[in-house]
Amino acid sequence: MRGIITYVVTYENGRWVSRCPSGEVEGVGVASSLSQLERDLSEIHAWAWPENTPAVEFTFDLPEEVAGVVAAYHRQKELAETHARRAAELAVEAAKTLTSHWSEPDTARLMGLSKQRVHQLKVSV
Known part of the structure; x- marks a missing residue:
């Protein structure tokens, strides 16, 4: 089995x-x-x-009052993970788009990230 x-x-x-x-x-x-x-x-x-x-x-x-809290937590966790995945996709898109116009340091400042992170995003597939 x-x-x-x-x-x-x-x-x-x-x-x-x-x-x-x-x-x-x-x-x-x-x-x-x-x-x-x-x-x-x-x-x-x-x-x-x-x-x-x-x-x-x-x-x-589980008892209803506990089951409700657990279910609400799982729903919010799933939403947060979905949002985190979308934010990661947008970070790559933004880094690639912005660095096509400006330098990595300026892009980093615009995005609130380090220059190294912008470079990683820019070169990611």
Whole structure:
């Protein structure tokens, strides 16, 4: 077996508990931390499927007030990453455009960057 096995994880009685709703792994996993739970499940996968060990993936079943905060964080993080990628693309475009008109030092001043960074942007592919 290769691929990913997804576990639904909850926090119960001071412990993280995993269940495999698809049935590839029976029973529940219990650990005091998520990293320990992931290590334990990875070891079970390696033992059960030594040739094609599937990865571990978690889906969290959290209380509504916590789940909302986590979901909002993930949405904002994704937006920030999208904006950062676009800003990086625009930095290259701006550096190449501006240096076709002015020197790298003047372009650096206009962009609020170092001369070295403008040069890196200008020569990037």
